Amino acid sequence: MKLFAASLNWLWVAGAFLGGVQHLHSQEEADEVKLKAVLKKTEGFYRSVGLGVDEYLVWLRSDVGKVEVKFLTEHYSELSRSNQRRLSEELARTGAESSAPFLSRALSDPEVGEEVIKSVSFTFMPGRNLEPEFCRQLAPAVLPWVVPQKGFPSVKDAMQVLARLSSALAMKHFYNDEFFSPASARVEEALKAFNAADIHLPKEKIDDLLDAWEAKAGTEEETDRRYLYCYVEALHALALVDPERSVKLTDQLQRKRPNEAWLLLYVIEKAHGLEHLVWSLSPALDDPALFAPLPLEAKRYISAVEILAIADEGIEQVFTTSAYNEWDYALQAFEEAGDQEYPKFLRAVAQLFGPGGPPADYAKRKKVIEAMNPSFREQIDVAYKKWAEGQKGKTYVDARYLIAMYAGKHANVLRKLVKPVL
DSSP, X not given: OHHHHHHHHHHHHHHHHHHHHHHHHHHHHHHHHHHHXXXXXXXXXXXXXXXXXXXXXXXXXXXXXXXXXXXXHXXXXXXXXXXXXXXXXXXXXXXXXXXXXXXXXXXXXXXXXXXXHHHHGGGGSTTOOOOHHHHHHHHHXXXXXXXXXXXXXXXXXXXXXXXXXXXXXXXXXXXXXXXXSTTOTTHHHHHHHHHHTTOOOOHHHHHHHHHHHHHHHTSOOSSOOHHHHHHHHHHHHHHHHOHHHHHHHHHHHHHHOGGGGGGTHHHHHHHTTOTTHHHHHGGGGGOHHHHTTSOHHHXXXXXXXXXXXXXXXXXXXXXXXXXXGGHHHHHHHHHHTTOOSHHHHHHHHHGGGXXXXXXXXXXXXXXXXXXXXXXXXXXXXXXXXXXHHHHTTOOOOOHHHHHHHHHHHTHHHHGGGOOOOO
């Protein structure tokens, strides 16, 4: 009887064990099916809308999405490397709180975390909605990438990402002599990171850095430009705490090194609180209803910026697009800014259309361009070479710097148009 009872007990245990195994297998199969379904859904986001950021945000903020991204986090190790990297890259662009646990898990993975570091910078762009809890959770996970620990590679911009996620954490770990002494190998990197995050440094520290680099930054030495770059970053830092003095020192450096003026325009913008002016005004370029009511100073500024940006890709595009609508405003800005040289090239291109200049009507302009022989592009090249020949021996301050100075001159008007960055 005892033997029979023991046998029954054994059978019950075995049955329970087998039942548990079967249940485990069933759960694993269910998880696998769910994992495939969630992955397929996220792949659809990416394909349907460019980088997929907006669709990801809708998903991450929904009750279903929060459950599903939590499921992905719990099953991170079961994802293929390609899916780990893809999701890390795409979720990092959202700045959404519910994506933070997955990204923190990815940041602990030396083979994948770099994707987060590279992609999270997208959330710092003007207009992106970076959620505070996203920053709070991610910042500690970025630390090992700034000063690489065992198994972690060194990643460019890791300190900048950390500083923008948490200025307090950046100050706590990196505001020290190891990073902020003039001789530090990483002082330029540290300054860039703190400047990008608008972290105010003590004026005494900034003065020490400026004094250490001023002499070498102001001399034409091509063998080591590091002193120039470091000095400019120190001017950036000064713009946050003493804007007036930063503009004065920037102007002095520009006079010593006029050919490097393009490096300095961002200092001018920061000093006058105009860093996001281009972003704020750009929508008006494609919308006459937004452009018309702008103050004249704003019309001239954004028109000049647009012409310069297009010229980098090919000045002919100004005449083959609606950008020509802002042509006169741009010339007015250049002239008021004191640019005596670049407008000569712009007018030389306009004269290729004849004494009357380019037709205001796009269709007529296009017709004239198509009839040109030699081609419009070839004639522009000739005009540019002739203009460039005339620049030899001249000290020419970059037009972009002069336009930044123009904006600074009218900062009281333009600053009112700068939209707050979300």
